[in-house]
Amino acid sequence: MIVWISADSYKGAVDFWPAGKEQERMTAAESFPGASRRHEVKLTGLRAGTRYIYQVQGSQTRCQFQTQPPVNSPFSLLLLWGDMSGKLTSLLRSEVPEFVVTLNREVEEDQKDAFAAIRPYVPVYTIEGVDSPFLKLLNDSKQQKTRDPWSLDWAGLRLIFTDKTDFPDELLNAPAAHTIGLIVTPAGQNIDIEALSKSDFHDRLRQHNGRYPNSPVAFVAIADRQAEGVQTDGIRYLGPGTAGQNDTGAIRIDVDVDSARAVLLGENKEIVLKEPPLGEKLTCEDCRRLADKGAYEASIQAYLKFIEANKGHFQIDDAYYAIADIYDFKLFEFEQAVSWYEQLIKEYPNGTLVPLANQRIKHITAYSDFSYEPLTRFERIRAVEYARKKEQTSQRDQLLANVEQLIRQYPDSRLAPVMQLWLANQYRTFSPAKAVEAYLLLKKNYGPSDEAKEAAFEIGSTYYDAGQYRQAIAAFEQAMTELPSLSDTIKAQVARSYRNIRRDCIAYGCWAAVAVIGLLAICLKPRRLQNDVLLHGSVVFVAAAVLLYAGAWMIREQFNSVREMHSIVLLFALASGLSAACAVKVSSSLVQMGKTRRPLMSFFAGCGASVILFPAAIYLAVYYSYAHYLIVVHL
Amino acid sequence: MKMRFKLAGVLAMLLIPAAVAADQPNVPDQAAAEQYVKATRDLASRRIFEVGGREKIDLLFAAMLPVINSVDAYYATGYKDEISKSLQQCLSNTNMDINQQIIGKGLQHVTVQAIRRELDIMAAAAAAGRKASGERIKIYFEHIRPTFVRRDKGFFGDQKPLETAADQSIQRLIDAPETEFLSASRDLEDVIARTIALSVLYEAGELEKSRDTDLHFCDIKKTEATVYYRIIQSRIQRRSPKTNETILAMLNGNYASWNAVELEKYMVRGLAIPLK
Numbered sequence: 001m002i003v004w005i006s007a008d009s010y011k012g013a014v015d016f017w018p019a020g021k022e023q024e025r026m027t028a029a030e031s032f033p034g035a036s037r038r039h040e041v042k043l044t045g046l047r048a049g050t051r052y053i054y055q056v057q058g059s060q061t062r063c064q065f066q067t068q069p070p071v072n073s074p075f076s077l078l079l080l081w082g083d084m085s086g087k088l089t090s091l092l093r094s095e096v097p098e099f100v101v102t103l104n105r106e107v108e109e110d111q112k113d114a115f116a117a118i119r120p121y122v123p124v125y126t127i128e129g130v131d132s133p134f135l136k137l138l139n140d141s142k143q144q145k146t147r148d149p150w151s152l153d154w155a156g157l158r159l160i161f162t163d164k165t166d167f168p169d170e171l172l173n174a175p176a177a178h179t180i181g182l183i184v185t186p187a188g189q190n191i192d193i194e195a196l197s198k199s200d201f202h203d204r205l206r207q208h209n210g211r212y213p214n215s216p217v218a219f220v221a222i223a224d225r226q227a228e229g230v231q232t233d234g235i236r237y238l239g240p241g242t243a244g245q246n247d248t249g250a251i252r253i254d255v256d257v258d259s260a261r262a263v264l265l266g267e268n269k270e271i272v273l274k275e276p277p278l279g280e281k282l283t284c285e286d287c288r289r290l291a292d293k294g295a296y297e298a299s300i301q302a303y304l305k306f307i308e309a310n311k312g313h314f315q316i317d318d319a320y321y322a323i324a325d326i327y328d329f330k331l332f333e334f335e336q337a338v339s340w341y342e343q344l345i346k347e348y349p350n351g352t353l354v355p356l357a358n359q360r361i362k363h364i365t366a367y368s369d370f371s372y373e374p375l376t377r378f379e380r381i382r383a384v385e386y387a388r389k390k391e392q393t394s395q396r397d398q399l400l401a402n403v404e405q406l407i408r409q410y411p412d413s414r415l416a417p418v419m420q421l422w423l424a425n426q427y428r429t430f431s432p433a434k435a436v437e438a439y440l441l442l443k444k445n446y447g448p449s450d451e452a453k454e455a456a457f458e459i460g461s462t463y464y465d466a467g468q469y470r471q472a473i474a475a476f477e478q479a480m481t482e483l484p485s486l487s488d489t490i491k492a493q494v495a496r497s498y499r500n501i502r503r504d505c506i507a508y509g510c511w512a513a514v515a516v517i518g519l520l521a522i523c524l525k526p527r528r529l530q531n532d533v534l535l536h537g538s539v540v541f542v543a544a545a546v547l548l549y550a551g552a553w554m555i556r557e558q559f560n561s562v563r564e565m566h567s568i569v570l571l572f573a574l575a576s577g578l579s580a581a582c583a584v585k586v587s588s589s590l591v592q593m594g595k596t597r598r599p600l601m602s603f604f605a606g607c608g609a610s611v612i613l614f615p616a617a618i619y620l621a622v623y624y625s626y627a628h629y630l631i632v633v634h635l
Numbered sequence: 636m637k638m639r640f641k642l643a644g645v646l647a648m649l650l651i652p653a654a655v656a657a658d659q660p661n662v663p664d665q666a667a668a669e670q671y672v673k674a675t676r677d678l679a680s681r682r683i684f685e686v687g688g689r690e691k692i693d694l695l696f697a698a699m700l701p702v703i704n705s706v707d708a709y710y711a712t713g714y715k716d717e718i719s720k721s722l723q724q725c726l727s728n729t730n731m732d733i734n735q736q737i738i739g740k741g742l743q744h745v746t747v748q749a750i751r752r753e754l755d756i757m758a759a760a761a762a763a764g765r766k767a768s769g770e771r772i773k774i775y776f777e778h779i780r781p782t783f784v785r786r787d788k789g790f791f792g793d794q795k796p797l798e799t800a801a802d803q804s805i806q807r808l809i810d811a812p813e814t815e816f817l818s819a820s821r822d823l824e825d826v827i828a829r830t831i832a833l834s835v836l837y838e839a840g841e842l843e844k845s846r847d848t849d850l851h852f853c854d855i856k857k858t859e860a861t862v863y864y865r866i867i868q869s870r871i872q873r874r875s876p877k878t879n880e881t882i883l884a885m886l887n888g889n890y891a892s893w894n895a896v897e898l899e900k901y902m903v904r905g906l907a908i909p910l911k
Contacts, residue, residue, distance in 0.1 A: 019825055019908060020800060049907060051825075053818065061811075062818045066907075073904065074875035090758035093820055096874075121817055256875050294897035297883040297888055331892060377847060380891075385843075388896055 012039030063120035075255040082248025085114035086313035135247040217273035417446035432466035510616035522588035541577025573619030581609035740862035766864035768808035871905030
């Protein structure tokens with residue numbers, strides 16, 4: 001929500017776009033009607049963790065704001081105390097916080113707004129809640145400041161603001177948070193940080209951390225004290241600020257999923273608030289998260305530390321398998337992968353992962369010739385680069401050429417037929433001719449291999465998929481002689497090919513019928529569009545559409561998509577309307593031309609045209625929208 | 636009377652930047668910035684090492700020193716020594732390909748740091764001081780403009796989003812009112828970070844293409860990517876130390892572990908801006 005107050009009354013609107021992408025400019029306007037001096041514009045369609053630039057329409061000034069990042073993303077916040085108004089712009093530029101918390105009490109109304117320069121850029125919170133002069137002006141009841149403890153959730157961080165050490169338990173209940181921080185404002189009490197870290201208050205936080213290790217309380221900041229504080233049981237107590245009136249200062253708090261730190265600006269000092277899990281604190285889940293982020297080497301190191309620090313742990317076999325898996329599928333270092341799989345099998349012969357490990361060893365060792373070189377290079381292309389670039393034609397072609405080159409380089413490797421088959425299968429999606437060529441090469445060069453056994457059938461299927469049914473039949477018949485064990489499957493494919501040829505022929509016939517009758521209707525005098533023809537056609541189209549929509553709606557689950565339902569209904573209605581219009585045109589033209597003296601004959605002639613046109617048009621409608629429905633009428 | 640006001644105004648215009656600069660020791664003035672940019676251009680040519688001779692190189696390096704020293708002192712970098720060492724190696728024709736990249740990309744880092752320092756000065760300065768800093772930023776930008784042009788061409792075809800955004804934000808820094816300074820400076824920092832991150836990606840992509848065939852070329856690309864990454868490292872490291880570690884692990888790891896797609900994800904996470 002962007003809010004502002006203007007000198008004149010008008011209806012406010014705001015242009016906004018993601019930073020660096022002005023072409024994605026959007027506009028939002030005030031939702032309530034009429035002009036006003038107070039403006040509230042709600043911006044919608046925003047993406048998480050994105051900086052937006054916004055500009056109030058009519059103003060030249062561009063400002064920015066940052067949306068909350070997703071839960072696992074890192075961010076910084078700024079904790080300020082004292083009068084920092086002269087340094088705010090500089091701090092905001094250099095520290096780039098996502099929001100600012102001031103430990104000062106709320107400013108009195110007659111005092112100058114110290115945060116005016118940065119309000120258009122970041123939200124400002126005081127220890128009593130959101131700090132907004134606009135909302136204060138509106139005298140919003142929700143903004144009545146209370147001294148009750150409250151919490152602020154920002155991308156996985158929960159900040160609890162309280163003026164007493166006794167606060168409700170539900171504020172600690174934050175399952176979505178990865179870090180909890182407390183800001184305690186003693187309000188006249190004399191709190192000793194050392195004593196607090198040994199009090200019942202600390203016990204309560206410690207118990208919480210024991211129960212909820214994934215959302216621990218990481219730090220407690222006591223306002224109006226100045227101390228680096230102590231760290232007890234993983235909870236850091238620190239004191240930003242002093243009780244002195246002239247004291248000023250700022251702390252930047254950097255928060256990430258597994259770490260947090262406070263940087264005392266101006267003192268060049270850093271305090272760790274939450275340590276990243278290391279050594280014995282590291283869990284298998286932490287190691288896996290690293291791999292999920294793509295930090296494979298770091299993940300392996302973490303697993304090694306986990307294994308070292310947790311001997312006898314029930315997840316050690318999982319760690320072995322995970323390391324092998326990273327070497328196998330992510331880094332393509334197959335020798336290492338096999339060694340870890342073997343270690344798993346040796347140390348945990350009854351483990352549930354052993355069959356999978358055996359399977360992978362069998363697969364990898366089958367292609368271990370040439371020191372894994374062809375396997376490493378092929379897997380890197382197949383699993384990483386091709387998956388990533390297959391939509392970009394030039395890069396896709398380049399990668400396929402690389403595989404061809406690899407096959408030429410290692411024609412005798414055990415992986416060569418696998419690569420050749422993969423190559424043919426990839427070509428099949430966009431170039432049937434090249435796919436057939438690749439299958440033929442597979443048959444020719446690697447005939448006895450498992451991969452080449454069904455090449456003849458795959459050639460037939462390639463033609464079939466490309467709609468080249470006559471070539472498909474020829475190829476299938478050839479395959480029948482080579483693969484008698486697949487004769488049932490091949491026969492079914494041949495029958496399908498003949499059926500599809502038949503469907504194509506019928507479609508051509510239908511087009512011919514539509515063209516002949518259409519031309520007849522157009523050529524018969526009078527050659528202009530008569531009102532009654534148009535009227536009859538339209539009435540039949542509308543009536544058919546209504547009836548068909550009603551029927552289709554009742555069986556809507558039968559359609560593949562709503563779009564398909566619409567297209568079939570509208571095409572059917574169009575066929576009905578055109579047939580009706582054609583019938584009227586033919587019969588009325590015959591009557592007017594005096595070709596027949598009997599109007600009944602003209603009527604029958606019109607009906608005849610319609611009877612031919614209607615099924616032809618319906619057939620074409622089904623043929624082009626979803627030909628599979630033709631099996632309903634045994635076509 | 637009017638004349639007196641005008642004179643006072645002119646005097647103020649001259650004194651305010653000087654006063655602001657006086658607060659910031661060793662800030663190179665406009666002439667030093669121009670001299671620096673001109674020298675970097677001359678040094679960019681490989682031919683200078685072949686025909687220029689030691690004296691010419693020394694002259695060029697001396698012309699760049701005020702800016703390099705100022706950046707080294709302010710940001711505690713060691714570019715004077717690093718660039719000087721690489722220049723000597725180039726002159727003795729030792730590992731020319733790698734050393735030239737260290738000089739070229741290292742100087743780009745110096746330039747970006749000089750721009751950042753000017754932005755720091757602007758954040759604390761009065762209007763006139765900001766204008767002078769803005770003009771110096773405009774001069775510094777000319778050194779890194781070719782990188783923007785190349786990344787525009789490589790990633791966006793005929794469009795020029797990076798160069799246009801940089802020019803616009805520099806102009807806004809000079810012309811726009813004080814209220815817009817934060818916005819314009821962030822825009823400029825973003826577009827610089829985006830261009831440099833795309834440069835890292837570009838070099839990583841080139842390395843991926845050649846890692847099975849040309850290891851010397853990979854060494855050059857690795858040097859380029861690593862020095863480019865230094866330029867944006869502080870921002871990523873501060874925002875997410877873990878992400879920085881992961882990127883460094885990849886850049887310092889063996890060539891098989893380089894993956895431009897993953898690298899892009901990390902950099903987007905660390906910089907919090909879309910790259911493409």
